[in-house]
Amino acid sequence: EIVLTQSPVTLSLSPGERATLSCRASQSVGSYLAWYQHKPGQAPSLLIYDASNRATGIPARFSGSGSGTDFTLSISSLEPEDFAVYYCQQRLNWPLTFGGGTKVEIK
């Protein structure tokens, strides 16, 4: 099973600041990695797929990078609606796996 480790667990930032979230895989997943945003009481939303492709309707302030075992989700300037939990997910191998999540909270 491919284990995805996200860091930090919690990121405390102010609106307007840049957020950088990390996802590290226990083995190479190539570019087969996605990022999701999840707010309490809501369904998760796909942000990025195949490491760097923005999903439909996702603002340009969200960007993804990386390949192999190290991936980054960047939010260039945090908007109030961006404070949420973010998960990475790999689709290279069964079982599909998610990272443990990074909570982006208001400082």
Next chain:
Amino acid sequence: EVQLLESGGGLVQPGGSLRLSCAASGFTFSRYAMSWVRQAPGKGLEWVSAISGSGGSTNYADPVKGRFTISRDNSKNTLYLQMNSLRAEDTAIYYCAKCLTAHSSNWYYDFWGQGTLVTVSS
């Protein structure tokens, strides 16, 4: 507009069974693989099971293998999860999720339901 509506959750005793349903609309259901993903209280997302668009191919996470069965009825645009021998650790919100791309094994999820809560407790 794509909509996924889960139902069938509730309180069940350990060892019991439940069947979850996910009614889909707004897209050609049979063209898309689907999955179930769960979130235990205070925990992160955990992939549970996946099924191809035709229903001919399925996969399961190890913790549910042999106890849960995923299926679909493309004539009813509905996804199912039959859960048997339920354990306390199966307590979670269960989401159904639609795969990003038609007719492919592109296992990313672009639409999710609001989830249904399953509580396993005596």
